[in-house]
Amino acid sequence: METETFLLNVGPVHPATHGVLRFKLRMDGETIRDCQIVVGYLHRGTEKLGEMKTYLQFIPYTDRLDYIAAMPNNYAYVRAVEELAGIEVPQRAEYIRVLVMELNRIINHLVMMGSLLLDLGGSTMIMYGFRERENALQLYESLCGARMTFNYIRPGGVREDLPDGFIPKLNEFIKDMEKRIVDYEELVNGNEIFLMRVKNIGVISAEEAINCGMTGPSMRGSGVDYDIRKEEPYSIYPDLDFKACMRREGDSLARYLVRLDEIRESMHILKQIVDAMPAGKNVNQKYGMAPNTGAPTAVTSYFPRIFTPPAGEVYCRIEAPKGELGFYVASDGTTKPYRVKIRSPSFCNLVALPKMVEGLKIADLIAVFGTIDIVLGDVDR
Amino acid sequence: MNSAEELKYLLPASVISVGVQTNKPLAVIKKEDILQVAEKVKEMGFDNLSVITGVDREDRIEVIYNFFSYKKKQNLVLKAILDRTSPSIDSVVSFWKVADWLERETYDLVGIKFNGHPNLKRILLPEGWMGHPLRKDYDMSIEQFVTVGEDGEDIVSTDGSNLLRGE
Numbered sequence: 001m002e003t004e005t006f007l008l009n010v011g012p013v014h015p016a017t018h019g020v021l022r023f024k025l026r027m028d029g030e031t032i033r034d035c036q037i038v039v040g041y042l043h044r045g046t047e048k049l050g051e052m053k054t055y056l057q058f059i060p061y062t063d064r065l066d067y068i069a070a071m072p073n074n075y076a077y078v079r080a081v082e083e084l085a086g087i088e089v090p091q092r093a094e095y096i097r098v099l100v101m102e103l104n105r106i107i108n109h110l111v112m113m114g115s116l117l118l119d120l121g122g123s124t125m126i127m128y129g130f131r132e133r134e135n136a137l138q139l140y141e142s143l144c145g146a147r148m149t150f151n152y153i154r155p156g157g158v159r160e161d162l163p164d165g166f167i168p169k170l171n172e173f174i175k176d177m178e179k180r181i182v183d184y185e186e187l188v189n190g191n192e193i194f195l196m197r198v199k200n201i202g203v204i205s206a207e208e209a210i211n212c213g214m215t216g217p218s219m220r221g222s223g224v225d226y227d228i229r230k231e232e233p234y235s236i237y238p239d240l241d242f243k244a245c246m247r248r249e250g251d252s253l254a255r256y257l258v259r260l261d262e263i264r265e266s267m268h269i270l271k272q273i274v275d276a277m278p279a280g281k282n283v284n285q286k287y288g289m290a291p292n293t294g295a296p297t298a299v300t301s302y303f304p305r306i307f308t309p310p311a312g313e314v315y316c317r318i319e320a321p322k323g324e325l326g327f328y329v330a331s332d333g334t335t336k337p338y339r340v341k342i343r344s345p346s347f348c349n350l351v352a353l354p355k356m357v358e359g360l361k362i363a364d365l366i367a368v369f370g371t372i373d374i375v376l377g378d379v380d381r
Numbered sequence: 382m383n384s385a386e387e388l389k390y391l392l393p394a395s396v397i398s399v400g401v402q403t404n405k406p407l408a409v410i411k412k413e414d415i416l417q418v419a420e421k422v423k424e425m426g427f428d429n430l431s432v433i434t435g436v437d438r439e440d441r442i443e444v445i446y447n448f449f450s451y452k453k454k455q456n457l458v459l460k461a462i463l464d465r466t467s468p469s470i471d472s473v474v475s476f477w478k479v480a481d482w483l484e485r486e487t488y489d490l491v492g493i494k495f496n497g498h499p500n501l502k503r504i505l506l507p508e509g510w511m512g513h514p515l516r517k518d519y520d521m522s523i524e525q526f527v528t529v530g531e532d533g534e535d536i537v538s539t540d541g542s543n544l545l546r547g548e
Contacts, residue, residue, distance in 0.1 A: 009533070040505040046513050047490065065414060083403055210451060211426050213479025231454055314403040315458070317431065317446050328445070330435050339515070343432035343447075347486075351479050364421060 005021055008362070012041050016119050016366045018188035019376025023365070030361045035354040038346075039368050042380035043284035050340030055081050055155065056305055060341065062311075063149035065152035065344060066378040069108040071100045074153040077340075079234065080316035080327040081155050091284055092280035093157035094236045099273045100143070100152065102266040103170075105132050106177070108373075109217075109259040111239040116256065116370035117188065120197050125188060135173050142166060155307075157283030167274055174274075181263060189257075198252035202356040202368030205250060213332075216323025216345055217262060218372050223248040230320035241278075242269050255371040306335050320345055322373055333381035342381055345376035384425065384450075384457040392421055405447070406456040412444075412470050413459060419473045426450040427457055430477040433484060435468075437517045440467040444493055446540030469494035472501075490515040505533030 011022035020041035026034035046065065050058050063070040075097055082089065110133050114126030137147040139154045142163050144152040150249025152159050188194055204214070209222040220226070227244035229237045245261035247254035311333040317326035332338040349372050357365050385406035389396040390431035402405045407429045410418050427448040434445040439528040461470055472495035474480045482496040485504040492513030495501055499509070503510060507527045512519050536543045 040503075040507070043505040045514060048519075051515075211478045213430065213483075215429075226451055290542075296500070312403060313445075315405065315432070315434075316403075324431065326432055326447070327431065328447075330436060338436070339436045341432065341434040347482065348479055351482050 001027060010189050010365070012038070015027075016369070016375070017376075018115060018370075019378070019379075020206060021376055025362070025365070027362065030363075032357050032360055032365060035365070037350055037353060037356050039350070039376075039379050042376050044381065047340050047342060050337055053335065054306060054335045055085075055309070055337060058337070059154065060149065060151045064153055064377055065342065065381060066320065066322065066325075066346065066375045067148055068111050068375050069104040069321045070148060070150050071097075071153065072318060072325055074150060075078055075101055075235075076316060076318045076325045077327045077329075078153050078155050080329045081309065081316050081317065082285050083316055084312060084314045084329055084331055085155065086183075086306060088284055089157055090280050090282070090284050091236075091248060091278050091299040092161075093284070095273055095277050096158050096162060096282060097101050097153055097234050097239075098237070099170075099270065099277075100150075100158075102269045102273075103136055103139065105266045105321040106263050112259055112370075112373040113184070113188070113256065116367070117194070119366045121368045122191075122194065124375075125184070128180065128184065128187075132173075132177060135176065136206050139166065139169055141175065142169070142309065154283070157281070159282075161282040165301045167277070170270065170274060174270055177267055178265070181260070181267075184260065189260075195253065197364075197367050198256060198371070199297075200249075200251050201360065202252045202371065203250045204352060204356050208251070208355065209352060212355065213348035214323070214352050215322070215348065216319065218255050218259045218323065218352075219243070220244065220246045221371075222250035228317060228324060232317070240272055241271055252368055252371040255373075256305060272374070307323050308333055308335055315343075317343070322346055322375070322378070323349055344378045344381060346376075346378035347381075350374060350379060352372045384455050387425065388418070388421065391425075394417060402445075402458045402460075403539070405456040405458050407460060409460045409462070412461040412463055416469045417474065418459065420442075421478045422448060422457065422459070423476050425457075426452045427455075428452065430473070430479055431512070433480065433487050435487040436516070437465075437491060437515060439465075439517050441465055442491065442493060444468075444470055444487065446473075463493065467494070468492065469496055471496050472498040474498055489513070492516060495536050507509055508535055508538040511537070511539070 005026050005028045008027045011017045013021045022038040024036040042356045062073040065073050110129035114129030117125035141147050144150050149162040204283040206222045206224045225246045230244050242265045245258045247258050309331040314326045317324050326343035328341035329337050330339040356368050383406040385399040385408040389399050393410050395418050397409045427450045429449040431447040431449050436443045442465050443465040444461050448457040448528050470531050489503040489505055526538050528536050528543045530536050
């Protein structure tokens, strides 16, 4: 039978797009022939804002990029600034930073797994995922008062030391998660309907994934054994024992399983940090103003508020939960950055999507899209 | 020999100078030779184009490419200096597919033209937006209003007239 292709619009406010994203699909019946992605609905000019704020003032804006996992955003920017200005960080602060970032990786993957399953019609997983996430968010709340937009990592350290009772609560969380993750595996991994939706769907080869700029767990699902934490180690990662999780299949299931494995690895890292947490200060007191009264006052006053890194430029990348997150910061020797450029993992991972969904059915678009795991705040900046 | 020096050794005519971008080897190249350099860089094993950054330096425009090689675990940074009045450079989409969006973004926000790009349109800002925000002389006092037309096209105005419903 002779058929005609037609244009199908999905979004920008379709619930399965996880934000404001628009697909323009050229359809042949149920089959996708061509997929165009329209982004930019959430563009807030973050890079321009970076040029108008001082180095310290810009940190809260980085929280709003990837709001599911904001700690790595904080860290990537702060680390770029520290490299530029040559600020040293005490060991305890580095341990706390990695602790909060790995906790954030767990949260991120829980949200990803939950929303993927929700898109596929199974609403249990998101309830479970959000239940565990709530415990972690409460940990963050006790740490810095915020649940999602932390503004916690600062040049020279972290804003506040761990509060009393944080470590026992964290241990409880890890112990709980260890049981839960077995539940998830039993609930999801063997589920026939789930497997039919993700197995051998949206396959992308390692070469193609690299060429399209895919990074992070999505790329490791295609058999590229590469993790920035391992290969270009930063912070305290060289001292930690963990492995880069990798699968060879390159399909949606592989990308899902990589994330499940990463939760386990992150918990393994958290346990090591709890055991090895050194004593000391949470901020390098060499910089900034000392409290001007004799009595102990707010710790924040130790942070360098206004500082002028020497002219120069730096590109600093870390392994965020979604992939390679990089900040390019150029300084001209004044109190504000001359240029801030954000290389966000979500933006670059999206480039590969049209290739992955070509020839699939329309319903598979959502399944494949869910496994790339993007956040629109991170795409549009 | 680091990767930038290796590139200079391989293409002495195209590389103007070598240096560092905080721990990463940097090569300043002639903008006319970008395609030749890109081909060589790909041959050297730099399979990942991390990011393209455009910087308005007021007297010139810089475009910076950050590469990474998964095979050799090395970094390489390329920098080309463009003329500020009409900055343009050849597109590297044919070597790295991710350059498609990265170049569109750089065009959108900094206003660098990438010759030979298959679809050089604005990506983050709506079509019809006036100016490129990351230029240092971008006038932020001008308000621009955006609505979506009948066929999903963007309509931009400076007086807000597009916000009013026609009869």
